[in-house]
Amino acid sequence: xxQLVESGGGLVQSxxxxxxxCAASGFTFSNYALNWVRQAPGKGLEWVSGISGSxxxxxxxxxxxxxxxxxxxxxxxxxxxxMNSLRAEDMAVYYCAKAxxxxxxxxxxxxxxxxxxxxLVTVSS
Amino acid sequence: xxxxxxxxxxxxxxxxTVTITCRASQSISSWLAWYQQKPGKAPKLLxxxxxxxxxxxxxxxxxxxxxxxxxxxxxxxxxxDFATYYCQQYNSYSPWTFGQGTKVxxx
Numbered sequence: 001x002x003q004l005v006e007s008g009g010g011l012v013q014s015x016x017x018x019x020x021x022c023a024a025s026g027f028t029f030s031n032y033a034l035n036w037v038r039q040a041p042g043k044g045l046e047w048v049s050g051i052s053g054s055x056x057x058x059x060x061x062x063x064x065x066x067x068x069x070x071x072x073x074x075x076x077x078x079x080x081x082x083m084n085s086l087r088a089e090d091m092a093v094y095y096c097a098k099a100x101x102x103x104x105x106x107x108x109x110x111x112x113x114x115x116x117x118x119x120l121v122t123v124s125s
Numbered sequence: 126x127x128x129x130x131x132x133x134x135x136x137x138x139x140x141x142t143v144t145i146t147c148r149a150s151q152s153i154s155s156w157l158a159w160y161q162q163k164p165g166k167a168p169k170l171l172x173x174x175x176x177x178x179x180x181x182x183x184x185x186x187x188x189x190x191x192x193x194x195x196x197x198x199x200x201x202x203x204x205x206d207f208a209t210y211y212c213q214q215y216n217s218y219s220p221w222t223f224g225q226g227t228k229v230x231x232x
Contacts (some may be wrong), residue, residue, distance in 0.1 A: 044211065045160075045223040046211075047221040047222065050221075061220055062220075095167055095168070108216050111158040111213065112168075112170065115168055117167055
């Protein structure tokens with residue numbers, strides 16, 4: 001059974017930093033890209049960042065480029081999102097989402113077939 | 126690529142057939158997925174490749190379309206179907222983007 005468990009959320013001051021973790025199980029970790037998608041309170045879904053199974057290809061939304069860093073540790077089956085210079089508009093539930101590729105062995109295109117339960121990030125001013 | 130859903134809210138009764146439309150700002154071929162989200166829960170994949178039903182999803186859910194216009198149809202709406210639905214494009218050459226969501230509520 002595929003499981004994605006996020007942790008590391010919490011309250012942080014504007015301008016501060018936080019690191020989210022997503023522990024994955026139930027699939028061959030290095031074979032699949034993983035992504036972060038966020039949802040501000042009462043709002044829709046916004047893709048934030050993605051990393052390929054090998055870690056070679058990394059993608060960021062323009063809204064977080066230069067402030068957020070995604071990484072993965074195959075030895076721990078965990079993907080991370082380091083968030084720096086946090087702003088009020090970064091406050092959201094952050095979901096970890098596993099990729100389902102159109103063709104195995106290729107990075108993109110892919111959609112998200114499994115999601116974690118989410119981690120709440122609150123940014124105070 | 127911008128994704129625009131309509132309507133934003135839809136009121137319906139159990140047993141109704143409902144249709145949600147999603148339009149892309151440029152052609153995305155069939156690289157479109159639909160998700161269902163209930164309050165306080167993570168999104169759940171329903172449809173991928175515009176019309177392929179994810180395993181375990183009831184057959185009353187159906188997707189169609191290609192290029193820039195897509196629809197999600199729910200036949201014979203069940204109490205469990207009252208939720209918010211999002212479309213998402215996932216073509217290879219641009220960031221993943223979602224529609225703004227359509228809330229299906231009880232009439």
